[in-house]
Amino acid sequence: MSLTLSTPAASAAASGVRVCPPEHAHAGTTNCYHHHGCRCTPCSNRVVSGNARVRRLRAYGRWEPLVDATVARAHLRVLSAYGVGIRQVAALTGMSHAHLRDIRVGLTATIRKENHDRIRAVPADVSSLAPSAPVPARGVHRRLQALHARGWTTGTLAPHLGTHSSNVSRLLQQDVVTRLLHERVAAVYGRLWDVAPPVSGPAQRRESEKARRIARENGWALPIEWDDIDTDDAPLAEAPALEADVDVIAVDLAVHGHQVVLTRAERHLAVEQLHAAGHGDRLIAHMLLVDDRTILRDRKHLGLPANENPTQLDRRLVA
Numbered sequence: 001m002s003l004t005l006s007t008p009a010a011s012a013a014a015s016g017v018r019v020c021p022p023e024h025a026h027a028g029t030t031n032c033y034h035h036h037g038c039r040c041t042p043c044s045n046r047v048v049s050g051n052a053r054v055r056r057l058r059a060y061g062r063w064e065p066l067v068d069a070t071v072a073r074a075h076l077r078v079l080s081a082y083g084v085g086i087r088q089v090a091a092l093t094g095m096s097h098a099h100l101r102d103i104r105v106g107l108t109a110t111i112r113k114e115n116h117d118r119i120r121a122v123p124a125d126v127s128s129l130a131p132s133a134p135v136p137a138r139g140v141h142r143r144l145q146a147l148h149a150r151g152w153t154t155g156t157l158a159p160h161l162g163t164h165s166s167n168v169s170r171l172l173q174q175d176v177v178t179r180l181l182h183e184r185v186a187a188v189y190g191r192l193w194d195v196a197p198p199v200s201g202p203a204q205r206r207e208s209e210k211a212r213r214i215a216r217e218n219g220w221a222l223p224i225e226w227d228d229i230d231t232d233d234a235p236l237a238e239a240p241a242l243e244a245d246v247d248v249i250a251v252d253l254a255v256h257g258h259q260v261v262l263t264r265a266e267r268h269l270a271v272e273q274l275h276a277a278g279h280g281d282r283l284i285a286h287m288l289l290v291d292d293r294t295i296l297r298d299r300k301h302l303g304l305p306a307n308e309n310p311t312q313l314d315r316r317l318v319a
Contacts, residue, residue, distance in 0.1 A: 093118040143189040149215035151208035193223035
């Protein structure tokens with residue numbers, strides 16, 4: 001007599017209930033509910049909330065079940081050119097690989113509005129790549145060099161990066177790094193860019209001064225001298241003069257909440273308008289798709305003080 005071990009999936013299948021594959025994101029889409037017959041709480045809640053949303057939008061006359069797939073298709077191709085493939089987009093959006101492939105190659109002319117928004121919400125930058133994906137090491141180099149210019153050494157940086165000082169030195173020699181390593185260095189840089197390095201004794205003080213001297217000899221810029229440290233061709237001290245021509249329509253769109261990439265001159269105009277409306281640096285940075293430090297530098301360049309009393313939108317963003 002043979003003994004057969006019963007799994008939850010086998011038991012469910014035997015009873016006629018379809019089972020959602022365990023690797024599926026149950027609350028991410030309605031695929032598990034509709035195509036696999038899964039009736040777990042996350043899947044059921046996802047369908048209930050989706051139906052409620054449809055009823056609400058229909059009542060307001062704002063229901064758009066299907067939209068043209070052209071914009072989403074173009075964005076998928078941009079993501080692909082950047083190195084974000086269909087499988088990674090599927091993981092980020094919760095959509096099926098097959099559906100995304102059909103959209104990209106043009107087999108699907110219209111798509112659901114929420115799927116359109118999910119695809120468009122995937123940014124064409126390092127954050128969208130798979131954790132192990134290779135990325136150019138320029139951003140890592142610049143961040144470590146900028147911290148050196150502040151006086152941070154490989155020895156004082158190593159504990160923050162969770163590695164040995166020799167590995168920090170090797171990072172400056174690598175041409176590519178993984179996305180995960182890039183983000184780790186970026187996170188450490190975000191914490192330390194305006195923090196003075198530790199100098200607990202004469203030896204550490206000498207090492208810190210040595211790091212500054214090496215940075216000066218190599219022309220490494222300070223953190224405050226960078227606008228966008230990942231993409232700028234040069235630090236601000238070496239950057240060309242601001243563009244004379246600005247797109248006032250692009251500025252107006254950005255000020256009213258649309259995601260528009262602005263030139264530096266256009267961003268300065270947008271900062272002036274948003275600052276005049278009483279908004280703080282964090283909300284302005286969020287609206288203009290830049291870092292908080294960029295807005296801090298813009299305000300100083302424009303001679304604008306910090307807004308001390310946050311608006312309702314500022315408070316909502318912080319919350």
